[in-house]
């Protein structure tokens with residue numbers, strides 16, 4: 001059972017990807033939805049500040065942080081990467097702070113607000129990545145492993161049971177990164 005955070009943003013698209021792969025999902029909006037039958041969780045793209053505040057207001061922040069620190073597999077895309085990051089280089093917030101990376105928000109500037117690029121993704125192959133006001137990873141701790149880069153910047157990382165991308169695999173019809181998550185990270 002995959003718990004997809006449905007506070008804000010592109011959560012439905014993740015559910016569709018997992019449906020295609022035959023993995024059941026449930027939406028998490030409130031504390032009571034964050035049950036212990038979850039095998040993994042997903043933090044979707046959207047607006048990290050809004051999502052982070054809602055997580056706090058719902059009393060979910062600490063619970064989710066502890067669950068991830070305790071080994072619950074997590075997949076974060078775009079805003080999800082920002083929520084997971086230990087440090088943001090251009091924002092004073094730290095939300096969950098479990099992933100040992102420094103992330104820059106809205107890192108591609110206004111001209112490159114959104115774009116698409118084929119990028120090599122380790123263990124998957126070339127992937128049609130969709131970036132929307134995307135962040136990138138500026139620095140990584142020793143445990144974080146680069147899975148994909150674009151233009152010299154890191155855009156996908158794995159740290160043990162945590163997977164995060166700066167782009168949106170859920171906005172394509174290519175299920176391979178979701179499949180990678182289920183195969184390599186969810187036990």
Ligand code: GLN
Pocket residue numbers: 044045046047048049077078079080082105106132133134135
């Ligand atoms: N720019 C957004 C943020 O900083 C992330 C964009 C996205 O999730 N597509 O939260």
